[in-house]
Amino acid sequence: MATEPxxxxxxxxxxxxxxxxxxxxxxxxxxxxxxxxxxANGFEAVKRIGELSPDLVFLDVQMxxxxxxxxxxxxxxxxxxxxxxxxxxxxxxxxxxxAVDYLLKPFGRERLAEALARVRARRxxxxxSAMAPGPGGGSAPQTPAISPGQIAAAARRPGxxxxxxxxxxGSQVHVIxxxxxDYLEAQDDYVAIHSGGKSHLxxxxxxxxxxxxxxxxxVRIHRSYVLNVERIGKLELYAKDSRMAILADGRQLPVxxxxxxxxxxxxx
Amino acid sequence: xHPIFSSRLRFALxxxxxxTLAPLLAGLLVLLRPRPFADAIAFxxxxxxxxxxxxxxxxxxxxxxxxxGPKPVHTLLTVFSAAVQASAVWVAAGAVWGAILAAGxxxxxxxxxxxxxxxxxxxxxxxxxxxxxxxxxxxxxFESARAAERRVFESQVTAREAELRALRAQLNPHFLFxxxxxxxxxxxxxxxxxxxxxxxxxxxxxxxxxxxxxxxVTLGEELALADRYLAIEQVRFGARLGVxxxxxxxxxxxxxxPLLLQPLVENAVKHGVADRVEGGTIRIEAHRRGDAxxxxxxxxxxxxxxxxRGQGLGxxxxxxxxxALDRRQTRVDVDRSPDRFRVTLTLPAREGEEGRDGH
Numbered sequence: 001m002a003t004e005p006x007x008x009x010x011x012x013x014x015x016x017x018x019x020x021x022x023x024x025x026x027x028x029x030x031x032x033x034x035x036x037x038x039x040a041n042g043f044e045a046v047k048r049i050g051e052l053s054p055d056l057v058f059l060d061v062q063m064x065x066x067x068x069x070x071x072x073x074x075x076x077x078x079x080x081x082x083x084x085x086x087x088x089x090x091x092x093x094x095x096x097x098x099a100v101d102y103l104l105k106p107f108g109r110e111r112l113a114e115a116l117a118r119v120r121a122r123r124x125x126x127x128x129s130a131m132a133p134g135p136g137g138g139s140a141p142q143t144p145a146i147s148p149g150q151i152a153a154a155a156r157r158p159g160x161x162x163x164x165x166x167x168x169x170g171s172q173v174h175v176i177x178x179x180x181x182d183y184l185e186a187q188d189d190y191v192a193i194h195s196g197g198k199s200h201l202x203x204x205x206x207x208x209x210x211x212x213x214x215x216x217x218x219v220r221i222h223r224s225y226v227l228n229v230e231r232i233g234k235l236e237l238y239a240k241d242s243r244m245a246i247l248a249d250g251r252q253l254p255v256x257x258x259x260x261x262x263x264x265x266x267x268x
Numbered sequence: 269x270h271p272i273f274s275s276r277l278r279f280a281l282x283x284x285x286x287x288t289l290a291p292l293l294a295g296l297l298v299l300l301r302p303r304p305f306a307d308a309i310a311f312x313x314x315x316x317x318x319x320x321x322x323x324x325x326x327x328x329x330x331x332x333x334x335x336x337g338p339k340p341v342h343t344l345l346t347v348f349s350a351a352v353q354a355s356a357v358w359v360a361a362g363a364v365w366g367a368i369l370a371a372g373x374x375x376x377x378x379x380x381x382x383x384x385x386x387x388x389x390x391x392x393x394x395x396x397x398x399x400x401x402x403x404x405x406x407x408x409x410f411e412s413a414r415a416a417e418r419r420v421f422e423s424q425v426t427a428r429e430a431e432l433r434a435l436r437a438q439l440n441p442h443f444l445f446x447x448x449x450x451x452x453x454x455x456x457x458x459x460x461x462x463x464x465x466x467x468x469x470x471x472x473x474x475x476x477x478x479x480x481x482x483x484x485v486t487l488g489e490e491l492a493l494a495d496r497y498l499a500i501e502q503v504r505f506g507a508r509l510g511v512x513x514x515x516x517x518x519x520x521x522x523x524x525x526p527l528l529l530q531p532l533v534e535n536a537v538k539h540g541v542a543d544r545v546e547g548g549t550i551r552i553e554a555h556r557r558g559d560a561x562x563x564x565x566x567x568x569x570x571x572x573x574x575x576x577r578g579q580g581l582g583x584x585x586x587x588x589x590x591x592a593l594d595r596r597q598t599r600v601d602v603d604r605s606p607d608r609f610r611v612t613l614t615l616p617a618r619e620g621e622e623g624r625d626g627h
Contacts, residue, residue, distance in 0.1 A: 022453035086445035
């Protein structure tokens with residue numbers, strides 16, 4: 001096989017200096033690959049990956065601010081992902097989110113070369129299959145599409161609830177802890193996340209985004225609203241079979257009949 | 269459950285004691301007023317059995333008023349009044365039983381004579397009840413001694429378990445994997461640093477194994493181990509990890525369980541440095557406050573960081589070990605603010621017997 005005409009563009013994401021140095025050193029000995037950025041934390045990674053749209057990301061799991069899975073949830077699908085971590089317990093989740101490989105620290109050159117071979121194989125497979133359907137751009141998905149919601153779900157342990165929601169606006173990432181959420185509101189293809197008087201828009205359906213929230217605290221009170229029950233000031237009968245939830249800050253949200261049943265069930 | 273019924277032996281002894289009493293009482297009655305022995309037994313036997321059950325009530329009296337309680341006079345009065353009441357009930361039962369027997373056998377010696385038969389009951393009632401009280405006190409003392417023994421044993425087991433957990437936590441594999449990765453990273457560009465790191469790691473492992481095998485170590489040794497650990501982590505985290513350590517001489521020679529601080533220092537690095545973009549400074553401070561040794565481990569924290577799984581495990585372990593050491597004289601205080609986390613350990617300041625500080 002001929003070598004690729006264009007070198008693979010890689011981004012290294014790891015919060016430990018020596019770990020980045022090692023990867024860079026190993027990669028400098030590999031033909032057909034260039035490191036275009038090194039990031040020391042998740043925020044930086046989301047920003048740089050957005051700007052550079054690399055072919056390949058080496059991603060640590062445990063990092064400050066955003067962990068590896070959260071970074072993956074926030075970036076556009078496209079780059080092949082190779083996780084690099086000292087923890088073997090995330091391997092299964094990594095493959096659920098279609099990581100190409102999972103390197104366990106410490107690893108050697110041979111193991112890295114193997115991972116690169118897998119990346120190239122997957123790219124080759126993806127580009128041939130992308131030929132047929134349509135205009136296969138540079139950012140054609142190389143893997144079956146997987147939604148950010150699915151990534152978030154895979155990254156969570158069973159029985160564990162979402163502790164924070166992540167929203168990317170431009171190159172900025174907002175982290176909204178679950179206990180500061182007031183309510184979620186469906187708006188066409190987006191969900192508005194209301195928290196402390198501010199709101200952020202996140203692409204996705206209300207069901208998707210509220211899926212992992214603690215069901216003892218967040219209730220779907222209406223087709224378009226999921227409410228943090230701790231924010232309810234009072235409930236008022238508005239018309240037959242329809243009520244209004246008045247929040248502590250005075251805002252009013254409609255409560256459907258089914259929503260009222262769920263709410264009553266919870267507050268029992 | 270009543271202690272007499274909880275053991276077959278006790279029940280047999282108790283019943284046996286009362287069964288020997290019945291013929292004695294019958295004999296006494298025959299002496300007082302000649303009659304067939306069988307008649308005397310017919311009177312005394314059931315009554316003895318009745319009193320045997322009445323005297324079981326002594327247990328509740330004993331339990332409500334344990335020996336060595338704060339009010340001995342009150343206890344004495346209560347016991348006596350219980351004895352008087354019990355024997356009064358017995359005498360009354362005797363009167364009724366005497367009347368029933370008289371009616372049933374058809375030989376009534378007369379009301380006055382029957383009342384005479386009650387005199388031995390009235391005389392023996394109080395001392396018998398007191399005897400039962402004594403027996404119950406003995407059982408209670410015996411049982412509480414056994415419970416104390418069991419508690420000591422249980423706390424020893426807990427302490428052992430905590431030690432084992434501490435040792436297992438000690439050989440934190442991820443710490444090893446990350447350190448090995450750092451060594452691998454340093455090997456090509458800076459072989460000298462890689463060697464230094466190997467040495468640090470070897471030193472740390474050797475010391476943690478040797479400290480872990482001992483019953484007590486000085487705080488000085490414990491802090492020296494923390495130094496090695498932090499030096500290794502400093503290679504990984506670079507300028508992100510700062511250390512501010514202060515300990516007065518009096519504190520350094522105090523004895524502590526081995527590897528007590530290690531989980532706290534590990535947590536501090538994890539939450540105060542690894543989880544923060546800008547890293548942070550870990551503060552370790554130890555001093556003597558009177559008879560107490562006070563050790564503080566503090567780290568900054570990211571207010572937005574989600575509560576990580578496994579958090580609190582190290583702290584639980586430290587708490588369990590101090591509890592096992594001395595529940596009353598040790599304390600673990602946790603001061604958690606949005607951007608700071610501090611654990612304060614307070615334990616009795618005891619110095620090494622061989623006067624380790626003299627060396």
